[in-house]
Amino acid sequence: MSIWVIIPISLPVLTITGIWVVLYNQSCEEKLSLQRGPELCCTLDNVPLISKCGTLPPESCFFSLICSTGSFMVILIGLLRYAHVIEKHQNCVLNTAGLSTGWICAAGLIMVGNFQVDYAKVLHYVGAGVAFPTSILFVCLQSALTYRLAKTQREYNVGHLRLGMSLLAFITLVFSGVFFVQESFALQHASAIFEWLFCIIIMLFFGTFAFEFGDMSGDTLMVLARGGVQGFSSSDHKAEEAGGPNHHYQPDGIAML
Template sequence: MTAWIVLPVSLSAFSITGIWIVYAMAVMNHHVCPVENWSYNVTCTEELPRPGFPKTCCTIQDIPLISKCGSFPPESCLFSLIGNVGAFMVVMVCLLRYAQVIEHSHRCWVNTSALVSGCTNAVGLVMVGNFQVDHAKSLHYVGAGVAFPAGLLFVCLQCVLTYRVAVTALDYWMAHFRVALALGAMVSLVLSGIFFIHESFILQHAAAICEWVFTVDILVFYGTFTYEFGTVTSETLMTGLQRSHHGSGVIIGSRARGSTLSGATKGLKSPGGSSTSTHLNCTPESIAML
């Protein structure tokens, strides 16, 4: 058991708790409507806010999308903090997982692709957290368009890696559990996208619920790395980087040797390649015999 086991759990607990606190603050400040509300109006008359109570009249602007919950202060400040800290922790988890797989002698393109997709997911999270949808809509949607697919790709690739490095029956059960989480994330993301493009209030609300399910699902998936990180040491990351560097050195060295042999072969060849030049480059003994 090492201290790294706390990292995935902290990521899940901090992020899930944080976004639900943001949601609660947004509801209490009348910035969004509660998730259990399915009744929406085209317009609403101005109502006096009642502290501690949610809105009674909701429009399409009050649908509790995660991004909408973090659009206005004070909850937007916490939303940005969660995005930044969560992105940093995601990068750390991805790097440790990448190094751990290499440490188990499983160097493959799937592992590298998982690292790239995980870091891309982190970049998208930073953009989503710092560019609120009501103030920088284009940048916010770019960040969401990067974070959500990259996060889904990351969990799918990690499912493949989990099966590849599995040894015990418990390892395979963890792989099965991750596949279930990945399938749930895929279904919820697809449904969220389908519902979001419609103008129906009900479908828009359903899209918000699917978005919440997808986000929590992905964060729970990150938390499952606690199972493997119990064997991670402080040297795991360095070992992975050193092996990767050593592999690059071997490739470079082989290429250098290949170029040296090629140069030597070229040096052994005559400057001319035609039969005429071969006859012209005769030795003195051959000329004497003639």
């Protein structure tokens, strides 16, 4: 198995775990300040919006670090996925659109993490308005691209998995947005749960790229070095060296000898 699979797997592991740890510490510090005891704060009965994670230092610093690291990994995964498609198949509109939406999503994630809602509400919501829709568009494009390039049953199964995750992400995002604009505490609580489910599904979707990244090699980086232009692979290059451009003259040379 290629070492490249660590990159997509590490994104959901680090981001989901890190945000939950920050949220738990923040919530417990607030409860301790209210003298309610150090009981577990982040339960299904008390799930705040992700925007409320790390609103106070030092948790706010860790939350920004997690979002910034996550956005960098989204950019890296999107770029490697783009190059891998070109290397194994060929470039297409879906591949280019997937790269673009992934990078736009990463830019929105940076804004969400570095502009806290309590101190820069406008910029925070602008970042969320950029990251959430483009993340849905990204997973939909990648699902369609998976079906387009699929040739084996395993690849079709990966496409089915991504399609299902895309539908779930879209449903959770719609419910989160609908409940978020309501004034009811119960609906606001439901909005927070759906928002967490949406982000977890999106992060796990990035983890599914481990299926393709297992076939990656140094040739994938060469595609990026050539500016995204498909070229000969290492096997083609070895075959060319073995045969050579004048390989078809070899029978005449033997006959002459």
